[in-house]
Amino acid sequence: MISLYRPGSGFLHRTPAGVKLALLALSAFSFSFVPATQGAGIAVGGAAAAISALFLLGGLGARALGEAWWRLRWLVLILGATLVVFVGIPAAIVNTGRLVALVLLAELLTRTTSTSELMAVIAWLLRPLRRLGVNPEAVALVLSLTLTMVPVVGGFVRRVREAQEARGVRLGPRMAVPLLVRTLRHADAVGEALAARGLD
Template sequence: MIALYRPGTGILHRAPAGVKLAALAVGALVLSLYPHNAVSIAVSLGVVLALYGIAAMPIRVPVLEIWRLRGIIVLLAAALVIFVSPLAAWISTGRVVAILLLASLLTLTTRMADLVEVLQRTLRPLPRFGLDPTAVALTISLTITTIPVIAGFAERVRDAARARGVRLGVRAAVPLLVLTLRHADDVGDALAARGLG
């Protein structure tokens, strides 16, 4: 799950968006391609959590992010334990959690406008291929900001079901889909009102 920007004055908040985006890309590549063992994954997760501390985020912020990822974590870990090994489950799940926490930290410490500006500069060669860099950057930023919104909708659906003492199971997809489509309509109307739709 990816969180939304939180104002702050720490070193990570002040760092240029391009540097943070590049650091995320390098971090994700290292975590994905480097052959890890149980200790290096623990160290990687420790480093990521330390970055949250450097960003002056309380420990509950990454803990909440991990809690929101619990479905992915449990499913991935269980599948790997069953079909591969507990060690593979720890390494692969740790990699995914570390990368998602890094992405979340980027959005927590970077204004979306700054991120869009960096993406537009990075995507400047796209017109040669018939693509509009502004539209692509806007699409990426909308995707990033929509992830926590949909996660919030899922939480609301779960809370409402719990309050009524009902277990929705797969049926929870219906109210979640309705809320998501309503949000998409609202975003579309807002973009159209600004001449971007």
């Protein structure tokens, strides 16, 4: 299973997983109410810049920050250009910016928090639902895998695009097929790893 977690001693690594998960959820909730105005676009851009600074302040380094933004470049270009055409420039900036900010936050979470820590927190939060027949550990596993897949799929997008550029293929719908294949292969590998541990 691919994991972006990197051990470290920075303040982000020392912050409890529950706190980081709560901040991610709160940020996603808050961004959903941001209006599509020019002022909001500046605010969202500032939020993305602040989150980027956390990569440096948290001890992850400039390389990790550069990799995160490099993976996002095609998302920004394609989504941004599409939204400009259909909803206008202010809405495109806000919608693209908040998605970028959330993906960066998700990468910060996955780089500084082990999967076992995430699963423990989510399972604890879902423990009251056990009375309703919900398996907290199984749900925690699914949610933690979903969070860790966000930057992983971003990496797949980068690799597919680089392969297409090497072959002289223009950016377009053809990118979807190899991206889907890579994602499904990764899903199979994760499934095999879980089955080997008796978690299928």
